[in-house]
Amino acid sequence: MNKVLQTSDCLLLSLGRDELKGISNALNEVCNGVHIDDSEFRTRLGVTRAFLQSILTQLNSKAIEAYQRADVWNDNGAVQVICVTVFGDPVDMSADHAKAMVDKIQSCLSN
Numbered sequence: 001m002n003k004v005l006q007t008s009d010c011l012l013l014s015l016g017r018d019e020l021k022g023i024s025n026a027l028n029e030v031c032n033g034v035h036i037d038d039s040e041f042r043t044r045l046g047v048t049r050a051f052l053q054s055i056l057t058q059l060n061s062k063a064i065e066a067y068q069r070a071d072v073w074n075d076n077g078a079v080q081v082i083c084v085t086v087f088g089d090p091v092d093m094s095a096d097h098a099k100a101m102v103d104k105i106q107s108c109l110s111n
Helices: 017-033 038-045 049-063 095-110
Strands: 002-006 011-014 068-075 078-085
Touching: 017 049, 038 049, 068 095, 078 095
Parallel strands: none
Antiparallel strands: 002 011, 068 078
């Protein structure tokens, strides 16, 4: 885990896949496994069960599955390309995905 940026009300972290999985599993246990009465939940954890469940849903639907980005776009005449995983590694692509990237690059070049 790395601290990327911190302000007075926000902390931006970079987490590895196993770290995200551990946090997700812990949230799942707190929200759905271990029984904590609703009347005690906020007192013991500092937030509501619904709040933690929404974080769990977001982690499961976005962060854990979306660990790579491959995109191309045109920005004021410059072609922008990004193709990286959250770990800084190259993105592995199928032949079809690579062809789609090349097509997108060519389209941006035409524009």
